[in-house]
Every structure is written in structure tokens, then in C-alpha cells.
Amino acid sequence: MLSSGKAAVYRRYPFTIVLKRVVEKPEVQPLRLKLDPGSKTTGIALVNDANDKVIFAAELSHRGQTIKASLDRRRALRRGRRQRKTRYRKSRWQNRRRKPGWLPTSLESRLANILTWVRRLCQYASIVALSQELVKFDxxxxxxxxxxxxxxxxxxxxxxxxxxxxxxxxxxxxxxxxxxxxxxxxxxxxxxxxxxxxxxxxxxxxxxxxxxxxxxxxxxxxxxxxxxxxxxxxxxxKRPLKDAAAVNATRYALLERLQAVGLPVECGTGGLTKYNRTQRGLPKSHWLDAACVGKRTPEVLHVKGVVPLLMTATGHGSRQMCRVDRYGFPRGRAKQAKKVSGFQTGDMIKAVVTSGKKVGTYVGRVAVRSTGSFNLTTEQGTIQGIRSRFCQPVHRSDGYGYRYGASFPLPQEGTPLSSPRLKGQGAPEAEVR
Structure with missing residues (x-):
């Protein structure tokens, strides 16, 4: 359809096309979006309940630890500043109030990432129901x-x-x-x-x-x-249950926000997810766990040839006007224009260099400079000094990094795909809300 001109590329990640002509009776099948929320990585799977196929799979990596580290650095700078001989500033912390249902920024970021992709996928596909792993550990x-x-x-x-x-x-x-x-x-x-x-x-x-x-x-x-x-x-x-605590602290908040989307939400436990996955002989991975969430998991999941999209939350830049040294003093000048020649830092571009010392074709993420000489980060390394006239956009910056993972491995005769099983068996039950 792309080569014949009947469709055009609407979005690169996830790869989506848009039709250029009106279709009277399009064949659109309802899909179920399944989520396996995690502290560091969330599994996402789109399953067609009619033919038991996994249509799309992704693994979303959160940046909760990055946010916490950034807040720790900011707190250290503020505490150091209070010890200097500077003018007195009245305390403001006593005037701050936390709204009901407040969550730390690192946990709120996880919820925002999941909800962002739930809304995006609802725009790209005909999703009629959601499934969420409500609790992993108690x-x-x-x-x-x-x-x-x-x-x-x-x-x-x-x-x-x-x-x-x-x-x-x-x-x-x-x-x-x-x-x-x-x-x-x-x-x-x-x-x-x-x-x-x-x-x-x-x-x-x-x-x-x-x-x-x-x-x-x-x-x-x-x-x-x-x-x-x-x-x-x-x-x-004696290791603390930090990751389990992060999941438990956000599970019901995520459920409430998913219910606000307006679609029916099915809930299950981590034990049920593992039971479904082992009974179907599937290996351990985040997106396969997501496909096995809930009681409405097909008896046979068709996952052959599915290549998961690995998405990493990178944020939308920093609000700092300029960088500071370890003492908190500015070490550079204020930010310049966000966009240069129509590009901004984080865009994925394709650079076809036809002259100079860097002749070749490069694809990667760009870091713009006001001079028009960009740095391009590719899988092979960073290429410096790419002029803007050689660049063309591939995917605009949206706060996430993308790459494709390994395709689902085909089973070999005599090779079990299930993870090591412990003693004891159990049949699952699900909770529907």
C-alpha cells in the first residue's frame, strides 16, 4: 500500500500508516490492551481475542531512578546553599500542602508513561478492553x-x-x-x-x-x-522490597486512571500471570508477561514473529537555564533557541552527507547547536559536525527513545521454553473490576 501510494507513513514508532483514500467498510477487529506494570520496565501487548494473536508488543523502561537521583542532587545543592553567608530568606516549606492521592515524582512518572502509551495506542488501534496486573506481591x-x-x-x-x-x-x-x-x-x-x-x-x-x-x-x-x-x-x-513497594504504591492509582479512560478493565495477580505463561510454555520476558495478564488469556497465544518495540523514557529536556558546577554556581551561558533549522535535540534524523570528510549516510538522534553544526548519536557512536542542510527528519522527539528487540525465538524440538518451575501447582483465579 505504501509503494502503490494508497497509504502514507503516519508514525515511525510504533510504525503506523494512514490510508489516503476513503474505505466504505473497513475491516477493523477489536483488540485488548494488556499491561504488566513494573518498577523499572512495563510490558505492553495488544492481543486479538478473536484469533488469539499478539498484534503488537513493547517494553517501556521508566526513568524513576533518574528522577530520584536528580532530586537528590538538587536537594544537596539547596542544603549546601543554606550554610553560606547569604541574605536571609524566609522559609517556605511550611506553606506547602500535598493534595490527596499524592505520589512521589519518581512514581508519578511511571504512571504518566503508562497512561501516555495507553492513550496513544487507543488512537492508533481499536482497543475495546484493558487488562492490568493489579498486584505482583503482597x-x-x-x-x-x-x-x-x-x-x-x-x-x-x-x-x-x-x-x-x-x-x-x-x-x-x-x-x-x-x-x-x-x-x-x-x-x-x-x-x-x-x-x-x-x-x-x-x-x-x-x-x-x-x-x-x-x-x-x-x-x-x-x-x-x-x-x-x-x-x-x-x-x-535482607534486601528491601523497594521495587515491590513501588509497584504496590502505584497499582490502585493506575487502576483508577485506567478506569477513567472509559474502557472495561480486567485485573489479575502476578501469580496468575506466571501460571498462564508457564502453562503455555512461554519464556520469561516483560511483553510475554503482559500478554498473559488476566483470566481472559487465550489457551494458545500466537506470538511467532513478534518483535517487541523497546521504549525508554528520556524526558523532555531539563528546565535548568544553564548548567552548574558541583558548588551550584553557573558554569555556562543561558539556553539558546530550542529549535535550529527546524530540528531540536532528541529528534531522530537521517543525515545524507555528500561532501566533506564525513561522507556517508547516518541515522540517529541529534543534538542541535546554534551554529547549525549538529552532533548525531548512532549505534556506532557519535558523529560530530553534521551540517543541518544534510539532515531530514525521521521521528520527532516525543520524550522516548526507541529500538527493536529480538524477535520471538522459534521452539526447537526437545527444548522447553518455560522458566524453571518450583514445587507445587495451582490453578489461577482472576479479579475483574
């Missing part, structure tokens, strides 16, 4: 198994959330020998025979030989000849 339940009634404790997902949490915490690796891609078992660091509990901080993962060899020995005795492994294991066992 730290209260992990630390206190008696917090809920007997029906919940003996439900079909009993223990499944704990196993999913341990797989994430210990990176699907045996804590004692470091082996991966093997069946793993839940192991008590301090054996229950010696007074150990079922708290998440006392649980780890071990392969069957290591689990059998440890038996009821104290961890200090079992790893007496491996002091570095003992130190790492004890430190990782």
Missing part, C-alpha cells in the same frame, strides 16, 4: 500468612505468590551453587527444625542437590568454606 501476606481467612490461605493460589516473589528476588538462581535454568525448590535459610519460620526473609531458592546437602545444618556451618557466598546470601536475604 509483603504483608508474605510476612504474616495468618493475615487472611482460611479460604484465602487454602485457595488455588496458596503459595504461588511466594514462589513468584522468590524467583524475582533471587534472580532464578540457586543461592548456594549459582546454577540457573534448572528446577529450583523453596529452601529455609534457618531450618524449621531449628526454629526457622516461613517469613519471606527466611526463604531462598536452591537446587535439589544443594537443598538435600544442607538438610538442617545452620547456614554458617553449611557455608563455612564459602564465606563470600555466605555474606552475599545474608545480605540479599
Amino acid at each position: 509483603p504483608q501476606l508474605l510476612d504474616n500468612p495468618d493475615i487472611a481467612g482460611i479460604e484465602y490461605q487454602q485457595g488455588k493460589l496458596a503459595g504461588y505468590e511466594v514462589r513468584a516473589f522468590l524467583l524475582e528476588k533471587w534472580n532464578r538462581t540457586c543461592a548456594y551453587c549459582g546454577k540457573q535454568d534448572i528446577p529450583l525448590q523453596v529452601e529455609h535459610i534457618q531450618a524449621r527444625a531449628n526454629g526457622g519460620t516461613n517469613r519471606a526473609s527466611n526463604l531462598t531458592l536452591a537446587c535439589q542437590p544443594c537443598n538435600k546437602a544442607k538438610d538442617t545444618f545452620p547456614i554458617e556451618v553449611f557455608l563455612a568454606n564459602k564465606p563470600e557466598v555466605l555474606t552475599r546470601l545474608l545480605a540479599q536475604a
Whole structure:
């Protein structure tokens, strides 16, 4: 359609075309948008419930840690400034009030990224329903198994959330020998025979030989000849649930904002997502987890040939008028014009250089200069001194970086695609809101 002139490129990322002629009865099939929110990366998948195909897949990388680091630097500069001999300025922090439902900036950024792409995809495709992984871990339940009634404790997902949490915490690796891609078992660091509990901080993962060899020995005795492994294991066992806390703090806020879009929202848990993925023999990845969110996951998912779009939130630049040194004093001049010759920093361009020392074709992100001599960042490196007359736009800056990931691997005979499974099985249940 593009070569015949019936359509034109509307957007490069995600690649979208627009028809140049009116179609009386277009064949448009309803799609379901599935989301697997994460602390660092969110999986996105568009699934056609009619033919069980994954139409589009993406992985959205957030910039929450970058925002937090920037705020930490700003706070350090302000604290240092208060210690100088400068004029007195009245305190303003007592006049600040937080609105109901306030979230830290790093968490608000995650919600804004997800909602931005929900709205964009709703413009490009006929989405009629949403699916969201509402909760991945429940730290209260992990630390206190008696917090809920007997029906919940003996439900079909009993223990499944704990196993999913341990797989994430210990990176699907045996804590004692470091082996991966093997069946793993839940192991008590301090054996229950010696007074150990079922708290998440006392649980780890071990392969069957290591689990059998440890038996009821104290961890200090079992790893007496491996002091570095003992130190790492004890430190990782006390690792804070920072990523889980970020997801839990934003899950219901995301649900409320998705409901405001006006589409029905189906909710499921992380244990249900893992159950769906393992039952369908799919490998572990963010976009495949998104495709398996919710109870309305097809029995057979057609994912052959799907290439996920890897999107990284980069922001829309800095509000600083000029850069400062480590003491907080300006070290440059104020910002110049944002656009030069119709380009701005962050645009993806194609430069066809026909003269000079840099003859060739380059594609990448541009950093503009008021002189008209741009820097172009490509996969091979940074090319400096590209004149604006050689540049043509490919994709305008929209706050995100794009690249394509590896296509879905085709299964080989005798090669299982599912991730290592723990002891125990369970059938899932979903929650619909």
C-alpha cells in the first residue's frame, strides 16, 4: 500500500500508516490492551481475542531512578546553599500542602508513561478492553500468612505468590551453587527444625542437590568454606522490597486512571500471570508477561514473529537555564533557541552527507547547536559536525527513545521454553473490576 501510494507513513514508532483514500467498510477487529506494570520496565501487548494473536508488543523502561537521583542532587545543592553567608530568606516549606492521592515524582512518572502509551495506542488501534496486573506481591501476606481467612490461605493460589516473589528476588538462581535454568525448590535459610519460620526473609531458592546437602545444618556451618557466598546470601536475604513497594504504591492509582479512560478493565495477580505463561510454555520476558495478564488469556497465544518495540523514557529536556558546577554556581551561558533549522535535540534524523570528510549516510538522534553544526548519536557512536542542510527528519522527539528487540525465538524440538518451575501447582483465579 505504501509503494502503490494508497497509504502514507503516519508514525515511525510504533510504525503506523494512514490510508489516503476513503474505505466504505473497513475491516477493523477489536483488540485488548494488556499491561504488566513494573518498577523499572512495563510490558505492553495488544492481543486479538478473536484469533488469539499478539498484534503488537513493547517494553517501556521508566526513568524513576533518574528522577530520584536528580532530586537528590538538587536537594544537596539547596542544603549546601543554606550554610553560606547569604541574605536571609524566609522559609517556605511550611506553606506547602500535598493534595490527596499524592505520589512521589519518581512514581508519578511511571504512571504518566503508562497512561501516555495507553492513550496513544487507543488512537492508533481499536482497543475495546484493558487488562492490568493489579498486584505482583503482597509483603504483608508474605510476612504474616495468618493475615487472611482460611479460604484465602487454602485457595488455588496458596503459595504461588511466594514462589513468584522468590524467583524475582533471587534472580532464578540457586543461592548456594549459582546454577540457573534448572528446577529450583523453596529452601529455609534457618531450618524449621531449628526454629526457622516461613517469613519471606527466611526463604531462598536452591537446587535439589544443594537443598538435600544442607538438610538442617545452620547456614554458617553449611557455608563455612564459602564465606563470600555466605555474606552475599545474608545480605540479599535482607534486601528491601523497594521495587515491590513501588509497584504496590502505584497499582490502585493506575487502576483508577485506567478506569477513567472509559474502557472495561480486567485485573489479575502476578501469580496468575506466571501460571498462564508457564502453562503455555512461554519464556520469561516483560511483553510475554503482559500478554498473559488476566483470566481472559487465550489457551494458545500466537506470538511467532513478534518483535517487541523497546521504549525508554528520556524526558523532555531539563528546565535548568544553564548548567552548574558541583558548588551550584553557573558554569555556562543561558539556553539558546530550542529549535535550529527546524530540528531540536532528541529528534531522530537521517543525515545524507555528500561532501566533506564525513561522507556517508547516518541515522540517529541529534543534538542541535546554534551554529547549525549538529552532533548525531548512532549505534556506532557519535558523529560530530553534521551540517543541518544534510539532515531530514525521521521521528520527532516525543520524550522516548526507541529500538527493536529480538524477535520471538522459534521452539526447537526437545527444548522447553518455560522458566524453571518450583514445587507445587495451582490453578489461577482472576479479579475483574
